[in-house]
Amino acid sequence: MKTTENAVREPPRTARGARTRAALVTAARTVFERDGYLNARLTDITAEANCSTGSFYTYFTNKEEVFAAVLEEAQEEMLHPHVREVVGDEDPVAIIEASNRAYLEAYERNAKLMRLLEQVANIDDNFRELRRRRGALFVERNARSIRDLQARGLADPELDPTIAARALSGMVGRLAHSVYIIGDHVDREQLVWTLTRLWANALRLEITPSR
Amino acid sequence: MKTTENAVREPPRTARGARTRAALVTAARTVFERDGYLNARLTDITAEANCSTGSFYTYFTNKEEVFAAVLEEAQEEMLHPHVREVVGDEDPVAIIEASNRAYLEAYERNAKLMRLLEQVANIDDNFRELRRRRGALFVERNARSIRDLQARGLADPELDPTIAARALSGMVGRLAHSVYIIGDHVDREQLVWTLTRLWANALRLEITPSR
């Protein structure tokens, strides 16, 4: 009986195996970032990893799967931008600002990968869903925050928190995309300031005069 | 002089030729929308157009080129959403609202194509650039409008008009994407209302109580 067919690959059992697998993931990231997902050939990856074609299939079933592994490895910093969860009672605008800054920093740091994810999400439904979920995380957090501010009488009560959160998250994400992926450069601090201002305005928050 | 190679194909000289070319463009749109850009095979397109493989090459050099033709044909309504250029002295918020509604309507109407463009823009640099330019048109118009409102003392003077325009246009575009492409449905009027509200708030416009 064929053992390969569709089977999920077992994790490596030996140290050597772990090393090979890791080399493949690293190589894959390099190649994907350099050539794009579509142009990347499996043999490019194995070549970059200094291992044989066959070894690839010891650890992954196909390109999609290595890509998932690459994302998984990068996930930590990509999904949880280092948002030093700012303390609750602080100025809401400061929180938004911190959050935006953290997001943009993470985005820039992982720009190549974000670009890749963008590409793949438009090709492969699994990754489309992944991206959607990633977005949803931010949206939820923001929606919660908006709801909270509304409850405290600080934000425009007319707004639907979820839709507003979707819109505003999208605003930030899209601008990050345009700046760090498309390359229409804007100074980061100006970016943070403007996004924060727009966000705060949009919610009708009281703005402590800043700059 | 060689006519093959990378040469641009001559436009059809006869009515029959024009018909075939048009059939190919229509077929291409159908196939692209059905199967996606990457999965679309040239033979799928010619089959759909009821013509031979060779005929395809009479009018196009490759997939990229038909796709460009498809976009060109759809361009009219895609690039110029029917924004009945609202009269100048009207309520600024009403203008924004009209503009957003028009944008969303056009987006929904061409959702499949927008999705395609999104996909292709992440694959082919030419189309990436095309999308960028399309976006820039909206940004410019909006930036102009913001600058104008600031000059009239109606909008937050602290905002950089261009960055704000990029952010707000992105907000609308992204949400449209999420609703009409990803499929996280939201009622259109609510969408229009929220986006307009956020936009107006973001610029600190006086809002005439609406709903």
Next chain:
Amino acid sequence: MKTTENAVREPPRTARGARTRAALVTAARTVFERDGYLNARLTDITAEANCSTGSFYTYFTNKEEVFAAVLEEAQEEMLHPHVREVVGDEDPVAIIEASNRAYLEAYERNAKLMRLLEQVANIDDNFRELRRRRGALFVERNARSIRDLQARGLADPELDPTIAARALSGMVGRLAHSVYIIGDHVDREQLVWTLTRLWANALRLEITPSR
């Protein structure tokens, strides 16, 4: 019943037809000389002749046939180099010299076509045969001449006239090829002088001191 199949094309009946055909032949020569026989496409030829693809088939069945027509048109000067048939009682060496000069001149004048013929003769057996016959003409003439000189006691009687003629004709033809086609240039007069000297020597003719 198909009338086209394999049918030999009738010569044009109208003046207009004759003009089109002539244009095609001229165009074919241009294209062949520019792109080589293999790279020349029928559409290149019709384009160069400013006529439609279809018209080609009114006069020729295929590429081979136009090529034949091209050769036929050029044949006059190619097959019969302007060897002002030198008078019989003249110095044999002078005759050889005149003949070589005439050959080389004709060769240089039609170098591009010679190159083509060379190419095609190595591809198409009909033209290989054509070239062979062309060569045989020269060989025969030379063999006759050698036999004559031997009879008159002027040339090395040990030589087989036909083989010697083949060898010496080949010598001239090959050198012409190397000079005018390959492009390893040698001054024409030096070429004529050396070839004549070698030829005369080879036959052991008395050489009237020349240069």
Next chain:
Amino acid sequence: MKTTENAVREPPRTARGARTRAALVTAARTVFERDGYLNARLTDITAEANCSTGSFYTYFTNKEEVFAAVLEEAQEEMLHPHVREVVGDEDPVAIIEASNRAYLEAYERNAKLMRLLEQVANIDDNFRELRRRRGALFVERNARSIRDLQARGLADPELDPTIAARALSGMVGRLAHSVYIIGDHVDREQLVWTLTRLWANALRLEITPSR
């Protein structure tokens, strides 16, 4: 780094690979000699070699490259006809004779390949150059020999050694072509004898009466 595109193929690393590659080269020679360079399809070659299409591309980029490999394999005997470098003080005519005999033997032995090279040299500039260089080797050797004979007062001092060498080498090469490729048969010994006689005569060497 991409390994496909125009990259040169890596030599096989295993014995099995070497075997496959060798089989392909052999098959290529067979097919080329049988069908000619132009008619040979890559699939014919792989079929003849009993391997898949893909395997061809493991070792060669295209038809041109296999052909080069075929030539390379045959080069040994083609470029260096077994001219038992005759001792220097021997009769010059004997040396010429030996040399001609060796050349003709080699030519006949590799006639099919010579015919191929002739065909390809008229199609592909790389191989045209290869043929030119091959010819130049013979010309140089002969030019050296002529110069030497002139210095020793044995050969016609009026002749330019290089041009004469080109002419005489061409004479032999062309006749070999006509006999072994075109097929206008002549007995080999008669061929050797006549060519040697003509060559010796042409240089005005003293001829030790032979036959």
Next chain:
DNA sequence: CATGAATGAGCCTTCATTCAT
């Protein structure tokens, strides 16, 4: 006769995946 669009067999090339060593 001329036109030029339509046809489609034919060949090349790629690369994910398998498998013998």
Next chain:
DNA sequence: GATGAATGAAGGCTCATTCAT
């Protein structure tokens, strides 16, 4: 586990030739 050669389906593209107008 690792290796790298072998496989072959899949699709792109060309251009000689036909044919309706």
